Amino acid sequence: MNQNEAIPFIQEKAAAMRRDCIEMGYSAGNHGAHFGPALSCIEVVASLFFGVMNHNPQVPSMANRDRFVLSKGHACLAYYAALVEAGYFAREVMYTFKHDNSYLSGHPICHPEYGLEVASGSLGNGFAVACGMAMAGKVKKESHNVYCILGDGECDEGLVWEAAMNAAKNELDNLIAVVDRNSFQLAGKTHEIMNLNLEAIWKAFGWDVQMVADGNDVQSVLTALNEMKNSKSGRPHVIIAKTLKGKGVSFMENNLAWHAAPLSKINYEQAVTELDAQQVGGQSNA
Amino acid sequence: MHDISLETLSNWSKLGHRTAIGETLFLLGKENSKVYVATADLTPTARLTHFLDAFPDRFFDVGIAEQNLIDFTAGMAKEGLLTFAVGLAAFIPMRCAEQMRINMGYMNLNVKAIGIEAGVRFGPLGNTHFAMDDIAVARTIPNMTVLAPSDPLSIYKAVYAAANHSGPVYIRLTGAPGFPILYPDDFEFVIGRAIEYKKGRDIAIISTGSVLAAAIGAADLLEAQGISVRVIDMHTIKPLDTAILDRVFAENRLILTVEEHSNIGGLGSAVAEYKAGIDQTPRQIICGLGDSFKKVGSYDFQMQASGLTAVELANVAMANLR
Numbered sequence: 044m045n046q047n048e049a050i051p052f053i054q055e056k057a058a059a060m061r062r063d064c065i066e067m068g069y070s071a072g073n074h075g076a077h078f079g080p081a082l083s084c085i086e087v088v089a090s091l092f093f094g095v096m097n098h099n100p101q102v103p104s105m106a107n108r109d110r111f112v113l114s115k116g117h118a119c120l121a122y123y124a125a126l127v128e129a130g131y132f133a134r135e136v137m138y139t140f141k142h143d144n145s146y147l148s149g150h151p152i153c154h155p156e157y158g159l160e161v162a163s164g165s166l167g168n169g170f171a172v173a174c175g176m177a178m179a180g181k182v183k184k185e186s187h188n189v190y191c192i193l194g195d196g197e198c199d200e201g202l203v204w205e206a207a208m209n210a211a212k213n214e215l216d217n218l219i220a221v222v223d224r225n226s227f228q229l230a231g232k233t234h235e236i237m238n239l240n241l242e243a244i245w246k247a248f249g250w251d252v253q254m255v256a257d258g259n260d261v262q263s264v265l266t267a268l269n270e271m272k273n274s275k276s277g278r279p280h281v282i283i284a285k286t287l288k289g290k291g292v293s294f295m296e297n298n299l300a301w302h303a304a305p306l307s308k309i310n311y312e313q314a315v316t317e318l319d320a321q322q323v324g325g326q327s328n329a
Numbered sequence: 330m331h332d333i334s335l336e337t338l339s340n341w342s343k344l345g346h347r348t349a350i351g352e353t354l355f356l357l358g359k360e361n362s363k364v365y366v367a368t369a370d371l372t373p374t375a376r377l378t379h380f381l382d383a384f385p386d387r388f389f390d391v392g393i394a395e396q397n398l399i400d401f402t403a404g405m406a407k408e409g410l411l412t413f414a415v416g417l418a419a420f421i422p423m424r425c426a427e428q429m430r431i432n433m434g435y436m437n438l439n440v441k442a443i444g445i446e447a448g449v450r451f452g453p454l455g456n457t458h459f460a461m462d463d464i465a466v467a468r469t470i471p472n473m474t475v476l477a478p479s480d481p482l483s484i485y486k487a488v489y490a491a492a493n494h495s496g497p498v499y500i501r502l503t504g505a506p507g508f509p510i511l512y513p514d515d516f517e518f519v520i521g522r523a524i525e526y527k528k529g530r531d532i533a534i535i536s537t538g539s540v541l542a543a544a545i546g547a548a549d550l551l552e553a554q555g556i557s558v559r560v561i562d563m564h565t566i567k568p569l570d571t572a573i574l575d576r577v578f579a580e581n582r583l584i585l586t587v588e589e590h591s592n593i594g595g596l597g598s599a600v601a602e603y604k605a606g607i608d609q610t611p612r613q614i615i616c617g618l619g620d621s622f623k624k625v626g627s628y629d630f631q632m633q634a635s636g637l638t639a640v641e642l643a644n645v646a647m648a649n650l651r
Contacts, residue, residue, distance in 0.1 A: 152435075153435070160407075161407065161436070162432075167396075168428060168431055168432070171396070171404070171428075172401075172403050172404040173404060174397075174400070174401060175400060175401040175402060175405045175406075175408075176404040176405070176407055176408055178401065178404065178405055179405040179407070179408030179409070179410050182405070183408065202396045202397060205391070205392070205394035205397035206397050208394075209391045209392065209394070209401060213389070
């Protein structure tokens, strides 16, 4: 599939994933869910799973698969939605999100059969492990890449920078990180809590940096990912993708209250109505 | 079986546990091309130069960054590599406790973390460089195996046992230059199976780490006064050898647990936790570093101040034997 063919396919998957996020989050009832940070990174996750990564849901531990680590583990709805749409587990499983004994906890567990590569959610940790995985790929002379999504708030964590400097030192150009720059973190706007010039900092740490002005535009995301995927610059890569927190559901967009919250029946119905109206070709995947 | 000569052991004894660990990792790396070593700026300190020179492609220095040391090696372990992460016990596991909990515990990744200079050997450097709590931190993490070998050969054996064990291991190392050879002959080191170093009826001294030498010394002093002392090398703190403890509870009248670690959360606690559920067991005296920060002073000063000498341990035993 060339990029022009891939774009509508990924857009369709992204729309379905957004709908899945709402279904999962609603099924968690009063436990609520991290809607905002999941919806912001949907296009990035969809582009990876349905346009960039080599993977096979029938053989989840395929040796030459590209590795995916969702370091911002609280956005697990986006991850689970991609795994459902790709066929890693049955749609019914999706509705067990946060239920007793479910594999789908509020932050991902390590469960390779479900395509869940690394337990994440303790911020900084998934990214640092992804760097080690990329190192192993180099050591073993394997050709796959390691993809990792971080939150912009997550970049406050010291461990991110311990790992970033070590990745650059070891020339891990098989590592492609994406910072989901939705400009919010738990307690407020990122520029108010810790105003980081992410582009300058990542560059200073020796990374190839690419800015994507609209991280919710599949074409922009896909172009950036494909460029970095094929680059053998000797430097690790990071895409800083400017996204919209809560993208796709009007009352969640740029609204910190929806960083994590339970979804009422009324809000659920409104979200579903809005998303169904946005579906590519008017088709619903629900 | 091993091919370590007595001369080599004497050399390691003379130079201390750093040499023992550095040389052991070199020997392991020579035998097993799948062994990788990473450190946090401790290449000369942990005597890893030999490994680095021989296997530069299997050696990583992440800089002064213990959290990343654990995560980086965890990522490699996730991809099937056998990785040893070497740092100061003052910082491993305390600085990277959460990374150990998630990656080694929760994900059960095959990382072998080694903390050198555990306890109070860095006496003159002050409390920032002591590790009086590392057993406590490590053993509360599910899936974690915790080892504390006592002498040069047992360090070698512990590292090889860890390499052959599938799952996360924390190895705490003590033993200053001049720490004695306690195992001059080959012996079997099995994770989770304590060694009955000496048989005895009255008192059981259960020790972990290089302070075993003081425990043996105490036993000798007590034996000279007609008291029969059993000495146990509890080189594995987790999983605890409860079978040997059952025998101690049935056969001995007093237990001393001995460790170069806080009295809270270490070997003494582990034994007491098990003992709590069993009727009519002997009294246990926990002999450790107490629950306090220390004054600055030499290693001998520290051990003396905490009563971790043969004479002091024998005195405690005498005072409590009824």
